[in-house]
Amino acid sequence: xxxxxxxxxxxxxxxxxxxxxxxxxxxxxxxxxxxxxxxxxxxxxxxxxxxxxxxxxxxxxxxxxxxxxxxxxxxxxxxxxxxxxxxxxxxxxxxxxxxxxxxxxxxxxxxxxxxxxxxxxxxxxxxxxxxxxxxxxxxxxxxxxxxxxxxxxxx
Numbered sequence: 001x002x003x004x005x006x007x008x009x010x011x012x013x014x015x016x017x018x019x020x021x022x023x024x025x026x027x028x029x030x031x032x033x034x035x036x037x038x039x040x041x042x043x044x045x046x047x048x049x050x051x052x053x054x055x056x057x058x059x060x061x062x063x064x065x066x067x068x069x070x071x072x073x074x075x076x077x078x079x080x081x082x083x084x085x086x087x088x089x090x091x092x093x094x095x096x097x098x099x100x101x102x103x104x105x106x107x108x109x110x111x112x113x114x115x116x117x118x119x120x121x122x123x124x125x126x127x128x129x130x131x132x133x134x135x136x137x138x139x140x141x142x143x144x145x146x147x148x149x150x151x152x153x154x155x
Contacts, residue, residue, distance in 0.1 A: 002084055002085060002086045003086055004085035004086050004088065004121060004122065005079075005085055007120070007121055008075075008121055011120055011121070013072060015072070015075065015076055015079060016044070016045075016072065016073060016076050017076060018073075018076045018077045018079065018080035019040060019043050019046065019073050019076065019077070020046065021038070022139065022140065023139075025038055026038065027077045027080070027081075028077050028078075028080075028081045030081060030152075033089070033151055033152055033153065033154070034092070034149055034150070034151060034152070035078060035081055035082070035149070035150040035151075035152050036147075036149055037074045037077050037078065037147055037148045037149070037150065038077075038147060039095075039097065039145040039146065039147040040070045040071075040073040040074050040077065040145065040146055040147070041066075041070050041073070041138065041139070041140065041142035041144065041145050041146075042065075042066035042067070042069035042070045042073075042142060042143070042144060043069075043073060043140075043142075044069070048140050048141065048142050049066060049069050050062055050065075050066050050142075050143060051140070051141040051142060051143065052099070052141065052143055053099045053100055053101045053104070053143060054098055054099060054100050054101065054104050054106070054107075054110055054143055055100055055101035055102075055103065055104025055106075056101035056104075058099075058143045060106055060109060060110060062143070063098065063110035063113070063143050063144055064109070064110055064112060064113035065113060066110075066113065066142070066143050066144040067096060067110055067111050067112070067113030067114040067144045067146060068113040068114060068116070068117045070114060070142075070144050070145060070146040071094075071113070071114035071115075071117045071118060071146050071148075072117065073146075074114075074146055074147075074148050075118075075121065078150055078152075081152075082152055087152050087153050087154070087155065088122055088125060088150055088151070088152055089125060089151040089152060089153050090125050090127075090128070090150070090151040091118050091122060091125065091126050091127070091128040091148060091149075091150055091151075092128060092129065092148075092149040092150060092151050093128055093129045093130065093131075093148060093149040094111070094114055094115060094118070094128050094129075094130045094131075094146060094147070094148045095130070095131045095133065095146070095147045095148070096110070096111030096114055096130070096131070096132045096133065096144060096145070096146050097133050097135050097138060097144065097145040097146075098110050098111065098132065098133065098134050098135065098143065098144055099135055099136070099137060099138045099141075099142065099143050099144070100134035100135065100136075104134065105134070107132040107133065107134045108132040110132070110143075110144060111130065111132040111144070111146070113144075114144075114146045115128070115130060128148070
């Protein structure tokens with residue numbers, strides 16, 4: 001069993017199948033040793049796990065969990081792209097988009113759901129640069145969308 005997948009199981013999580021695109025795009029593009037992961041939401045079996053805006057229908061805690069689920073979907077795409085999560089050298093950059101009601105300004109704490117998971121799963125390799133951006137709307141009325149850039153190695 002590979003180490004990263006073992007860690008995911010130890011965290012009580014299950015790596016889902018890589019989500020299928022909901023529009024005209026590809027889930028990832030590999031350029032050299034960089035993997036660009038398209039924005040992923042908190043989808044479970046192709047449907048939103050939760051919908052709404054932070055600061056209105058969705059609590060900060062629910063948003064944190066949604067960001068974690070979105071990051072887990074990104075990890076599933078990395079596995080699909082590379083075949084082995086142990087080929088991740090580093091999570092380079094994470095961008096989190098948070099559907100926010102007026103005056104909601106705790107986007108960084110919501111996106112911590114993704115960042116915390118990445119560090120738990122990948123250890124030091126999971127530490128990354130990041131942006132957390134509040135937006136008015138996201139596709140499918142999801143509360144959080146996570147995209148990332150990942151440095152990988154070929155064997």
